Amino acid sequence: MNELEQTGLAAMRDCWITGGPTFDLAPAAWKEIAGTASPDERERRLLAIAAQALDIGLRPAVPKVLKRRPPLPALALPMLPERLRPLLRAALKQAADARRKVRVVTLVASRGFVLHPMDWMPAASDQNSPDVYAPWIDWQAGLEGQVHAPREKLTAENWDDFYPAARRIALADMRRIEPAAARMLIETKGSSEPAEVRLALIELMRFGLTLEDAPFLKSLSTDRSGKVRELAGRLLARLGEHGQLGDGGADDPVAELAAFISEGKSGFIRRRTTYTPAKLKSPAQEQRRAELFETCNLVDLAARFGATEPEFIGAWQFGADNNADILIARMVAASGSDAAVTHMADTLVADGGKPALFVLHLMPRLDSRRKRTLIRLILKDWKYLGALNLAEGIEASWLEWDDLTNGQVLPALRSVIGATDDAMRRGLDDILETMGFLTTTATAARLIDEVVAAGMPPAAPSLALLRLNAALAEHPSGTDT
Amino acid sequence: MEFDLKTIEALAPDQASLSAASKLTKRSNWPRLERNEQQALIWGECQGSGSNPYRVVVDTGDHGYKCTCPSRKFPCKHTLALMWIAATAPASFAPAQSTPEWVNDWLGRRRKTTPQTAGPVLPGAAAKSIDDALQPDEAAVVEDAAAVERREAAQRKRAQETRSAVSAALDELDQWIADQLRLGLSGFVDASSERCRRIAARLVDLKATALAGRIDEIPSRLMALRSEERPDAAIRELGKLVLLAKAWRSEPDDPELKRLVSTSETREQILANPEARQVESHWEVLGEKIETRRDGLVSHSTWLLDLNSVTPQFALLLDYFPASAGRRSNAFAPGDRFNARLVFYPSRTPLRALVAERIGDVSSGAAWPDFGALKDPLAARASQQDGAPWLTDSPLILPPGAISLDDRGTAWWQAADDPHGIALPIAGAVDQTLLGIDLAAAAALWNGARLDLLAAQSRFGRLDLS
Structure with missing residues (x-):
């Protein structure tokens, strides 16, 4: 024209x-x-x-400004094979919330694959998905320019070359190997970061935490951010450092909390000290007690009673007040020393029964062996199977067939298959989904056969993650991409 | 197999369904018949009257079933035919170790019920009989010469009446277009919904049904654009109608023009047409578009790419069914590849097609063929418009490019090696992840104003964008 x-x-x-x-x-x-x-x-x-x-x-007039995003970075693992993507999408569809979707992603990563970006992307604020996704998290955060994933060690000089998720992973790794060097970096570079970033950096101190970290953590007592001060106090408490030893007066929160706990004795021959939650008279008291458990540290509370942390935990009367048990478990997880955490986990798991479920609150601080022991214990009693869904921070793909046959999980699953009650069906779906995450490939395949033989439709959506798990066996990492 | 003819007879809703099913029991109607004995399932794909095959699955244990056809009879003739084949020729079903995704989808959603049995025959209800269904159709009885002559004369008369009516319809359309120009396109854009509805209703009365459906969709196409783009779009839409009307007047018997103005040929007519182009090739399902139209029909478009062609060649499987029939399962999944012989509806730029013969599946996942340098992504559009300027949508293969956003948040496709050259705006919102993926090639529909992305190839493999 x-x-x-x-x-x-x-x-x-x-x-x-x-x-x-x-x-x-x-x-x-x-x-x-x-x-x-x-x-x-x-x-x-x-x-x-x-x-x-x-x-x-005529052709459409090209706008003066067309904004492109930087290329989505490649990840360190191969993409899930194309023919497994329908199974993956079914599993993601079945996963009801972000936490469950991350479990699917974690299972796939444990088998050496990453997801297709059009099937799933981590959120910019994601801190739970496998480390391999760090470049995508940084990309999602909208950081401009070519996403840099340096292969060299993180130092103060190249600090700015790392985007937040990649830096967080590098620092966590460094804390496990060279805790002092990592602490120095956090100390040097953290102070110039905003409070939110500073908090995330201090949170990494939990890896490889030792008494050598105490001076730095104590120096944070003057930090501008209340959240940072609180976190540093908890980390110090984990090292046995008292932070809130007050005068015992009305304004002393530890003393106030101690008033909610009754000290007593039990046993006829060997008199033992016991700590029992006091009976509460009102919801207001209940609320106040919860606030105090949240703000006080275990080491201070134990000291108030003249006990060490393990002694205090050992004497706590689990089962007397469910809410108080949950609060003490959370307190141990947040501020208890490693010794207190393992003592509580070992004692409750050895005793079994419902109190063992309180150990679920300690999961983020337990080692792999203890986590697995707890899961195996839960699987032994069908009454507690529902609690499996509360477990955080567990590893994927380790549960063997023997672990299932040793307990009551298989008879329990068989009995609820075909149930018309919606609550029972939902419970069954949840357990099968969790099994899909926990089981090894062989166990997943066998469990599918088992529940199908018991009457579940082979293509039931609740088997989606088990099916993906079983199918991932055919695709060892690095092939058929 | 747990079917006998008595069971099928009992399950059939009426004698007509049984008779229709008996005609579908020919093996040639079923490109795919499979069974999984462990799960007590049989399934198949039946080439029905639509462009897309109907997918049928039957649980041989409890006689539960599902068919993707829009029939309101339960079970439909396709389901009955599948059961019939299972009862009489079970060897036709190939054993399958696993079940396809669409079967899994149905199994996942259904709730097992007690096995279906025939209900009691109500007093007055017509009895059903397999034997009667197998009797030759009375209509197929050979007519005498005089009857044939009478029938053909009646057909000629009806065709003449239709042509006269359509001609009158186009006269009214011409006048209506002139009125819109006189009154101003600004007013037309604002009131397009009522104005288009009125003329569309008039065109339906005068047997220009296809044209009426197209005009009914103009308002939604205009509203999909920014307000400042709508007058240009209205010029394009109305101008193309003028061209189509003129073309029809000059060649009223042209099959393509008749299809666009009044009614389409039947599947049987297309298959029997020796001039219809046939292509046997490997096809990839690029994507599907399922849209509810204003006239109450749902249009179901499945876009295919010829994987053996050296230049981009597409096929469109197009079906319509009433929206009241409810949501219909998709016949294909995007990315599926299959070997098939397609028959194209005669046209200047053959695009709409039927699957005449499905030969088998082809492994999917590989990249598309290299179509060579595609310098001008709209060259195919220009070529199509040279032959048939009344067409609205053109399928394209776009060269390497990427998706960007303008300052109003609209997504644009832009060629990779020509950042200051052509860029095409994309219809609707795009997945934000796509903004970070370089597209090695993309398949899309261009309507003169917007790109409708179907699929793309990238370093992350095939991207389903439909």
Whole structure:
């Protein structure tokens, strides 16, 4: 289309928008085509020409600014094979929330694969998905420029070359190997970061925490952020450092909390000290007690009773008050020393029964062996199977067939298959989903056979993660991508 | 197999369904018949009257079933035919170790019920009989010459009446378009919904049904654009109608123009047409578009790419069914590849097609063929419009490019090696992840104003974008 035609078309367009004949405005060549027909027919002919001119002769005007995102970085693991993607999508669809979706992602990563970015992407704030996704988390956070994933060690000099998720992973790794060097970096670079980032950095101190970290953590007592001060206090408490030894007066929160706990004795021959939650008289008291458990540290509370942390935990009367048990378990998880955590876990797991479920609150601080022991214990009693879904921080793909046959899980599953009660069906779906995450490939395949033989439709959505788990066996890492 | 003819007879809703099912028991109607004995399932794909095959699955244990056809009879003739084949020719079913995704989908959603048995025959209800269904159709009885002559004369008369009516319809359309230009396109854009509905209703009365359906969709196509783009879009839409009307007047018997203005040929007519182009090739399902139209029909478009062609060649499987029939399962999954012989509806730029013969599946996942340098991504559009300027949508294969956002948040496809050259705006919102993925190639529909992405190839493999 030449310039005259473009000018003519623009004029005709404006005329048609308001209404009226355009013949006089048309380019000469177009007038010739419109010919000597009736006025209406001339307008229609010109309209047909204009339509084609707009369609073919003109191209959309490219905006002055078109903003591109940096390329999505490649990850360190191969992509899940194409033919497994339908199974993966079914498993993701079945996973009801972000936490469960991350379990699917973690299972796949444990088998050496990452997901297709159009199937799942971590959120910018994600801190739970496998480390391999750090470059995508940084990409999601909207950081401009080519995402840099340096292969060299993190130092103060190259600190800014790492984006937050990659830096967090590098620091966590460093804390496990060279805790002092990592602490130095956090100390040096952290102070110039905003409070939110500072908090995330201090949180990494939990890896490889030792008494050598105490001076730095104590120095944070003057930090600008209340959250940072609180976190540093908890980490110090884990090292046995008292932070809140007050005067025992009315304003002393530890003393106030201690008032909610009754000290007693039990046993006829060997008199043992016991700590029992006091009976509460009102919801307001209940709320206040919860606040105190949240703000006080275990080491201070134990000291208030003149006991060490393990002694205090050992003397706590689990089972007397469920809410208080949950609160003490959370307190141990947040501020208890490693010795207190393992003591509580070992004692409750050895005793078994419902109190063992309180160990679920300690999961983030337990080692792999203890986590597995707890899961195996839960599987032994069908009454507690539902608690499996509360377990955080457990590893994928280790549960063997013997672990299932040793307990009551298989008979329990068989008995609820075909149940018409919605709550029972949901419970069954949850357990099968968790099994899909925990089991080894062989166990997943065998469990599918087992529940199908018991009457579950082979393609039931609740088997989605088990099916993916079983299918991942055929695809060892690095092949068929 | 746990079927006998008595069971099928009892399950059939009426004698007509049984008779229709008996005609579908020919093996040639079923490109795929499979069974999984462990799960007591049989399934198949039946080439029905639509462009897309119907997918049928039956639980041989409890006689539960599902068919993707829009029939309101339960079970439908396709389900009955599948059961019938299972009862009479069980060897037709190939054993399958696993069940396809669509079967799994159905199994996952269904709730097992007690085995279906025939209900008591109600007094007055017509009895059903397999034997009667196998009797030759009375209509197929050979007619005498005089009857044939009478029938053909009646057909000619009806065709003449239709042509006269359509001609009158196009006269009214011409006048209506002239009125819109006189009154102003600004007003037309604002009131397009009522104005288009009125002329569409008039066109339906005058047997220009296909054209009426197209005009009914103009308002939604306009509203999908920014307000400043709508007048240009209205010029394009109305101008193309003028061209189509003129083309029809010059060649009223042209099959493509008849299809676009009044009614389409039947599947049987297309298959029997020796001039219809046939292509046997490997096809990839690029994507599907399922849209509820204003006239109450749902249009179901399945776009295919010819994987053996050296230039981008597409096929469109197009079906319509009433929206009241409810949501219909998809016949294909995006990314599926299969070997099939397609028959194209005669056209200047053959696109709409039927699956005449499904030969088998092809492994999916590989990249598309290298179509060579595609310098101008809209060249195919220009070529299509040269032959058939009344068409609205053109399938395209776009060269390497990427998706960017303008300052108003609209997504644009832009060629990779020409950042200052052509860029095409994309319809609707795009997945934000796509903004970080370079597209080695993309398949899309271009309607003159917006790109509708179907699929793409990238270093992350195939991306399903439909």
